[in-house]
Each structure stands twice: as C-alpha cells, then as structure tokens.
Amino acid sequence: MLALACPEIARAAPSSDLPDVTDEPEPPAETRDVDDEQLERAMTAFARGSAAYSDARYQQALGDFLEAATLYASPDFQYNIGLCYEKLGKPEEAIGAFETYLKTKRNVPDRANVEDRIARQREELERRAASAKRAANVTPPIEPEPDGRGLVIAGATVTGLGAAVAIGGGLGLGIAAGRRSDEVDAVTNGGNPDGRTFGETRDIADRGKALELGQVITVAVGGGIALAGIAMLAVGLSRRAKAKATSSSGAGPTATLAPDFGRAGVGLLLSGRF
Amino acid sequence: MRRLASPLLLILGGCFTADLDPTAIGVFACSDESEDACPGDLSCVNGRCEAPDTLPDVVIGFPEVDQELPFEDEVGATRMVNVTVSGTLVLVNEVFGTPHVFGEGHLEVVADDRPPVIVDAGALGGILSVPVVFDNTLGPHRISVRAIRNDGIPYDHGEALANRLFFISDGTTPMLGITRPWPGDAFPLDATTIEVEASVLRFALRPAVENGLPEALTGHLHVYYDRDIDACLADVGGCDNEYLTTIVQEGATGLPTLPDASAGSFPLSLVLRNIDHSLFRFDADPDDDIPGVSIIDEIQIVRR
Numbered sequence: 001m002l003a004l005a006c007p008e009i010a011r012a013a014p015s016s017d018l019p020d021v022t023d024e025p026e027p028p029a030e031t032r033d034v035d036d037e038q039l040e041r042a043m044t045a046f047a048r049g050s051a052a053y054s055d056a057r058y059q060q061a062l063g064d065f066l067e068a069a070t071l072y073a074s075p076d077f078q079y080n081i082g083l084c085y086e087k088l089g090k091p092e093e094a095i096g097a098f099e100t101y102l103k104t105k106r107n108v109p110d111r112a113n114v115e116d117r118i119a120r121q122r123e124e125l126e127r128r129a130a131s132a133k134r135a136a137n138v139t140p141p142i143e144p145e146p147d148g149r150g151l152v153i154a155g156a157t158v159t160g161l162g163a164a165v166a167i168g169g170g171l172g173l174g175i176a177a178g179r180r181s182d183e184v185d186a187v188t189n190g191g192n193p194d195g196r197t198f199g200e201t202r203d204i205a206d207r208g209k210a211l212e213l214g215q216v217i218t219v220a221v222g223g224g225i226a227l228a229g230i231a232m233l234a235v236g237l238s239r240r241a242k243a244k245a246t247s248s249s250g251a252g253p254t255a256t257l258a259p260d261f262g263r264a265g266v267g268l269l270l271s272g273r274f
Numbered sequence: 275m276r277r278l279a280s281p282l283l284l285i286l287g288g289c290f291t292a293d294l295d296p297t298a299i300g301v302f303a304c305s306d307e308s309e310d311a312c313p314g315d316l317s318c319v320n321g322r323c324e325a326p327d328t329l330p331d332v333v334i335g336f337p338e339v340d341q342e343l344p345f346e347d348e349v350g351a352t353r354m355v356n357v358t359v360s361g362t363l364v365l366v367n368e369v370f371g372t373p374h375v376f377g378e379g380h381l382e383v384v385a386d387d388r389p390p391v392i393v394d395a396g397a398l399g400g401i402l403s404v405p406v407v408f409d410n411t412l413g414p415h416r417i418s419v420r421a422i423r424n425d426g427i428p429y430d431h432g433e434a435l436a437n438r439l440f441f442i443s444d445g446t447t448p449m450l451g452i453t454r455p456w457p458g459d460a461f462p463l464d465a466t467t468i469e470v471e472a473s474v475l476r477f478a479l480r481p482a483v484e485n486g487l488p489e490a491l492t493g494h495l496h497v498y499y500d501r502d503i504d505a506c507l508a509d510v511g512g513c514d515n516e517y518l519t520t521i522v523q524e525g526a527t528g529l530p531t532l533p534d535a536s537a538g539s540f541p542l543s544l545v546l547r548n549i550d551h552s553l554f555r556f557d558a559d560p561d562d563d564i565p566g567v568s569i570i571d572e573i574q575i576v577r578r
Contacts, residue, residue: 175288177290178289178290180290180292181291188292188293188298192301196303197302197311198313198323208292212290
C-alpha cells in the first residue's frame, strides 16, 4: 500500500500553494501494480523536492518532482511541478503541468484554485508577449553623439600649428624686413654711413619688400590655419558641453565657444552658464 | 587692409616701411668707375649722387686761353696778375671742423708751382678778381682754380676745376706750353698711352722731312718722358733721339705710350725741333755772339 505523505508535501510547500491532500496520492490506473521499490524511490524524490521547495530552491525541487513523476505517475506530482514552474517564471510549462493535473485528477477538489492559477499564468504569457512586441517596435537606440574630444584635440593642434606659423613666420620675416627697412632708412635719412650706392640700396629695399610679402603671406596662411583650428575647437567644445549636459542632466556648468560673424567683423563668441 | 595689417605686423616684429627715393640728392654713394652708379640724371660728385644743376663750378675769365701778357722787365722777379673768376660755388669762411654743405666752400688758386692762395670771401656770382703772384719770366704760365669743400676735400667733378695756360711774352720769342696733361695729372703704373697737346706761339708746325733743309720758325715737337731734357739736348746722355712721339701740326694730339713705371713723379717734356728733327734754337739777335735758346716746356706728371 502506498503511503504517500501528502500532508508532508503540504508542510514542505507554502500552505496556500499546496493542494489540500489528506488522502493518499491518487495513482494512475496502469500503475497500480508498480513495485514497492520504485514507489519508495518516488517517495524519496518527492520528499527531497518538498524540502527543496520549502527552502525556495525551486529548480532543485522541480528536478526532484519530475523524477518522482517519472517513477510514479501521480496527478499530484504534476500539480507540484506546476508550482515549481510558476515559481521559476515559466508560465507556459506551468500551464501544461496544471492542465495535466486537471485532466488526470479525478474529483479535483481545488479545481477553481488551479484554474485560477492557469488563468494567471496565461495573463503572464500575454503580458510577456505584449512586452516583446513593444520591444520589437521600439526604434533602435541612437548612438550617443560623440563628445567632441577628438575635435577639441585636433582643433587645438591645428590652432597651435597655425599660430606657430603665423607668429614664427611673421616674427622672423618681420624682423628681417624691419632690418632691411632700417638699412634703407640709414641710407636715405641717416647720412648713408656705410656708403651704399643706389643699386645696393635698391637691392636691399627689394629684399625687404620680398620679406614683407613673405611675412604677409605667412601671417595670412598661419592665421587661416589658426582660424580653422579655432573653428574645430569651438565645434569640439560645443559638442563636449552638450555631451556633459546630457550626462549630467544639465546640472553642471557649461561653456560654448563658437565663431561669430557679425557686421563689425569676425570673432569668437564664448557663452555658458554656471 | 595694409592699415589693418600694419599693427599686427609691427607686433610680430616689424615690417618694411622705408621709402626709397631715387631722386634723393646727396644720399647715395657712387663711384666714377661705375657707369650706372647714380640713378636718373644725378651726377657722381665726391662719391655721392648730386643733382647736375646744383654742382658748384668755377670759370677763369682772365687771363684768357693762350693770352700773351706783355713782359714787364721793370717789376722785378715777380709780378701780380689779377685773375678773374666766376662760378656758382658759395664762398664761405674756411673754419676747421665745419660740416660739409654741398655747394659751399672756398677756392684754392695755384699759380705755377707756387703755394696756393685761398679765397673764401666774395661772390662768384659776379666776377671775382683775385690778385695772383707769378714769376716774372718769359714763357708759359699756368693757373689752377679749384673748388674746395668746407671739410677741405676738393670737389672732384670736372666743373670744380678751372685751368688756364697763358704766356708772359716779349712778342717775338716763339713759345711752347703743354696744355694737356696738366701738371700733377696722374696715370697708372702699367704702360699706358696718354694724350699730349700743346699751344705754340710764333712757330709753325709741319711734318718732319728727313734731311730737309731747315725753315725759319718751322718744325715740330718732340715728346720726352722721364728724361733729363737739358742733358739730352746737350747730348751728354745720348738720349736726344729717345723721344716718344712727335706733334706735327697745330691742334694735333700726340699719343705717346708711357712705359711701365713705379709710383712717383716724372717729367714730361716738349721741345721745339726743326723740320729735320734738329734742335730748334731761337736767336733774337743773330748778329751777336750769344747763342740761341732752345724752346722747351716741361711738367711733372704722376704715376700711381
């Protein structure tokens, strides 16, 4: 005679979850003659599963209940399996187990309770499907805008290069041109102490003018490069400011440097908040 | 644009601001050896480019060219000649250390090889009469009037120097005077050909005729260089025939080639010769026993 301790199951599992089984588990018809050894093993697995369930080790409990169900085909095991799937968040499997329990159990005393569980699991399934659909309809995430760091570095480098060209070239060539100018002045206004002829003086003046032209070109080219660098720097700083504002929800200070083209001329506009 | 750029350029190190005016007067250095030393119409004077219309000049009015001043036996060894000079040089007192002002200066008047006379007062715009002492001797005499700057440096352009050859003459003696080169003219040390010109009075120049018969007061000139001419003419040194060239007609130019020389002063001598190359001697009174005199002019030129 089987002596399944269903009250023990009820004790091992949360009382509100377990079926109110006080009689022996109802065996299936074709398993009435199962041997005692196999039944003993089923009861052992059932006991382990009950203990694991009580300890909230639902995956372990599920394994034990499935083993018990394999050894002894009781509808009550299917109910416990359904409980485990419910706890493990597998509504589809839980529904299958509960429906097997209802189909195989004769005179189901807690049919309303089980049907209610099946209904809740179906709702869970629908909720998950709707959520998946919403997730599928969401636009792909926009890649965060670059923070402008590269532009800032490149802009600073180009600005420095341009400034170096403009200042270095302008300074060097300007000094050289200024010296030629001084030499010509020494001839024309200083009494020509070195006794330079007109041809020599004209050559000096020509060299001075050539140097001045080179100075203007160098300053213009260097200035242009520097302006391009400043523009890159301004764009980079602006992007960085935006990125910082986005990351900190605008809580921190921001600064923006941008080229400004107005009637009075060309300049840079520095704006920000603190 | 340039106005905007200039401050930046000045900050950066300066720029070319000088203006070169090719017409600037007295500014640019120059050299007579360079053909394009001065721009435009400027002339090279004392190593500076000057405007041609501002160059100081001097002109001798009296004595005139080849003028014969009558010999005055009674005045003694020397005589005074009132040389008249005009020009554009502004005469100023010669003060040591006075800075040079172009166009100003004083005159240096040299009679033959006498010490110079300084003239630093008066106005050359009119005619300035300068009493000059000469040796009271028959023959050619030379006067040089040179414009000198305040700082003592002679103006070196051609118009700043006036030369004049004249004669103190008895009216009968033939006379010879070298007009070119002028005493003190300098020539290079390497062999060089120079131009020799002379003024001749009362002597007709004709080409030489070998073994021709002498004609009265007719002949040509022999040009000697660096020779003791008196010894040569006496044929003591055997150099009477070592003349460099001849001048055979009035106004002609002799072109002797001077040999290589070391630096120094050398005599250049011209001698009147008969048509057959023999030495011409002028005998004012053939009836007396006094031998005739040879007609010679000699100057010193410089090799350097």
